[in-house]
Amino acid sequence: MSLFDDTYRTIAEPADGIFRDKGSKFIAYAYPFRDENKLKEIIAQLKAEHPKARHHCWAYRLTPDRSIFRFNDDGEPSGTAGRPILNVLLSQDITNVLVVVVRYFGGTLLGVPGLINAYKTATQEAIDVAEVVERTVNNVYAVHFDYLQMNDVMKIVKEYDLKVLSQNFDTSCTIHVEMRKLQVNEVVGKLDNIEGIEVDYLRTI
Structure with missing residues (x-):
């Protein structure tokens, strides 16, 4: 491939x-x-x-x-x-x-x-x-953010139609999202531009 x-x-x-x-x-x-x-x-x-x-x-x-x-x-x-x-x-x-x-x-x-x-x-x-x-070859990422950044993160999730595999919303939040391999650079780049957000690669499926 x-x-x-x-x-x-x-x-x-x-x-x-x-x-x-x-x-x-x-x-x-x-x-x-x-x-x-x-x-x-x-x-x-x-x-x-x-x-x-x-x-x-x-x-x-x-x-x-x-x-x-x-x-x-x-x-x-x-x-x-x-x-x-x-x-x-x-x-x-x-x-x-x-x-x-x-x-x-x-x-x-x-x-x-x-x-x-x-x-x-x-x-x-x-x-x-x-x-x-x-x-499609998809990558799974964990996105860590503060509750106040929820709207910014979910806006990107919606914009790219990302599949949310799991979510944990508290004072600090984590969601696991699945995205096409070809989308990764663009999506992760946008998330990284939001101050205080951490994005971790988990696996390819």
Whole structure:
């Protein structure tokens, strides 16, 4: 992602696809995915739903700049499952997505080319039916100010249509606001121009 690009592609809702070859069945489940800690929970849920399946192979990409990825062959020959799943995510240029492919073995070995094709095709089937959407890369900032400065701060929030994620109004006030990456310099610059206001970067989402 370039410095001036503040959008990325992902999927809006979970989707699934299926591919069959020589008796084996490959069911791909695609999920919008932003938290690596949810991986074990999703895998455990699929294993409970498919207790007789031989393999649960997966791959994911994370973050708007697509810098984090992982994949797992779950007992299939190295490079025949997780990597082909990941390659579909790469070729579709989507991120914040997890795909798990559940395989039921049909009794006939497919060989390396057959496995690569099966995992790739099942994943592609799921992505094809998913709604691919464009999201903006947003930064979250904490803004600290005195109660008397409330009108000045909220005027800027309204002017730029910023999303307020949380607020705490007392003698000293704090709000957490979400803004598009491309807006950051302008908005933070305006806030910094108001005397006594502190603006702290929290995270990118």
